[in-house]
Amino acid sequence: MWAEVAAALETFDDAVLSAVGPDGYPVSVRVSPRLDAADELLLLADELPVPMATGPASVLCHSHDQQLWHLRSVLIRGVLSRDVPESGRSWVLRPTAVVPGTGTAGPLGDARTFLAARRRAGRYLARRGLQRPVVPWADVRALRRSVRGARPADSTSEAVRGR
Amino acid sequence: MEHRDDVSGVSALPSEVHDVLGAFLCCELATVGRDGTALAWPAVPLYLPERGLLLLTTTIGFPVKARNIERQPKVSLLFSDATGSGLVQPAAVLVQGEARIAAGVQTWGEDLAAHWRRVMTIQPVSSRFTRPAPVRWFMDWYFMRLVIYVRPRRVSWWPDRAMAGPPRQAELPDVG
Numbered sequence: 203m204w205a206e207v208a209a210a211l212e213t214f215d216d217a218v219l220s221a222v223g224p225d226g227y228p229v230s231v232r233v234s235p236r237l238d239a240a241d242e243l244l245l246l247a248d249e250l251p252v253p254m255a256t257g258p259a260s261v262l263c264h265s266h267d268q269q270l271w272h273l274r275s276v277l278i279r280g281v282l283s284r285d286v287p288e289s290g291r292s293w294v295l296r297p298t299a300v301v302p303g304t305g306t307a308g309p310l311g312d313a314r315t316f317l318a319a320r321r322r323a324g325r326y327l328a329r330r331g332l333q334r335p336v337v338p339w340a341d342v343r344a345l346r347r348s349v350r351g352a353r354p355a356d357s358t359s360e361a362v363r364g365r
Numbered sequence: 366m367e368h369r370d371d372v373s374g375v376s377a378l379p380s381e382v383h384d385v386l387g388a389f390l391c392c393e394l395a396t397v398g399r400d401g402t403a404l405a406w407p408a409v410p411l412y413l414p415e416r417g418l419l420l421l422t423t424t425i426g427f428p429v430k431a432r433n434i435e436r437q438p439k440v441s442l443l444f445s446d447a448t449g450s451g452l453v454q455p456a457a458v459l460v461q462g463e464a465r466i467a468a469g470v471q472t473w474g475e476d477l478a479a480h481w482r483r484v485m486t487i488q489p490v491s492s493r494f495t496r497p498a499p500v501r502w503f504m505d506w507y508f509m510r511l512v513i514y515v516r517p518r519r520v521s522w523w524p525d526r527a528m529a530g531p532p533r534q535a536e537l538p539d540v541g
Contacts, residue, residue: 218393218405218443218445220393220395220403220404220405220441221403222397222401222403223461226397226437226439227439227440227441227461227462227518227519228395228396228397228403228405228439228440228441228461229395229403229441229459229461230393230395230403230405230441230443230445230459231443231445231459231528232443232445232457232526232528251523251528251529251530251531251532252459252521252531252532257401258398258400258401258402258403259402259403260402260403260404260405262393262405262406262407264393264406264407264446265446265448266390266391266407266446266448266449267448267449268448268449269449269487269488269489269490270390270391270409270449270487270488271488271490273407275406275407277404277405277406279402279404303406303407316503316504318426319424319426319427319506319507320426320503320504320506322425322426322427322428322506323424323425323426323506323509324506326425326426326428326470327425327470327509332470334505335470335472335509336472337472337473337501337505337508337509338472338473339495339501341473341478342481342495342508343495345478345481345482345485346485346492346495348482349482349485349486352486353486354388354390354449354450354451354486354487355388355451356486357482357483357485357486357487358387358388358411358412358483359387359411359412359413359414359415359479360415361413361414361415362383362386362387362412362414365380365383365387365414
């Protein structure tokens with residue numbers, strides 16, 4: 203599992219650490235993890251800018267291009283702890299699992315992801331006794347035609363555009 | 366559809382925060398899993414300041430975050446990747462709030478259409494999911510969505526995006 207963690211992290215500059223905060227809300231911050239291969243730990247930061255509870259936590263690595271494509275993501279689950287500050291390690295994550303997202307497991311991996319999602323969707327509907335809903339493709343196509351050539355700012359809400 | 370007269374305190378947030386919430390292509394949506402782990406995945410947000418909300422959606426092919434929200438509505442959205450936003454040196458913004466999932470599996474509707482408008486505009490290559498017919502058949506699950514509304518309760522931001530020190534912060538009134 204450590205090899206998977208190392209392989210995942212080496213292709214990303216930074217990552218998003220998420221844990222639960224003192225009031226029960228999740229908290230996420232950007233960190234630049236370093237690998238401690240000897241102890242199989244992710245060294246996260248000396249200090250965190252917001253309070254986070256030690257215990258179960260995760261690190262998400264993801265990236266996309268200027269047009270939100272070439273998506274890559276991988277999630278590392280683990281246990282967040284505060285190491286001895288004098289050791290120079292401070293906040294660390296001990297990984298317990300790697301969850302592939304998109305774009306990091308190759309085209310075959312993405313195909314498997316999509317197939318699994320299709321099956322999950324079927325189960326979601328079946329468990330609730332729902333018919334498979336029909337997607338209104340004509341509306342989808344009409345919308346796509348209407349946005350052709352639009353700038354990203356054109357797709358925000360009117361209130362955002364009016365600011 | 367969420368009612369429109371429910372204006373929260375988001376209008377009092379500084380413009381550097383509004384700019385980020387409106388322009389970033391994606392954010393990291395964190396929910397709390399069954400075992401108490403905060404799990405973040407990328408998501409496309411649509412900022413609706415006139416309603417004091419952020420709108421996100423997820424396909425029923427990836428329903429875990431919706432199940433997490435049903436169990437624990439407290440969520441966070443981190444806006445920390447400015448790629449494609451067009452903003453120069455924007456802030457990093459952390460939104461914490463309560464999420465609510467609209468009833469039913471949706472394939473169309475006013476808010477969902479606004480979400481798709483956003484996706485199609487910022488991710489032109491997503492048209493691959495809508496043609497040709499065999500692809501539409503295989504990918505129909507992608508268009509079966511759960512619509513998620515997040516009402517911000519606390520907004521934290523780092524003007525320099527460095528996240529090295531404590532953020533500026535605004536608590537928003539509970540108007541729900």
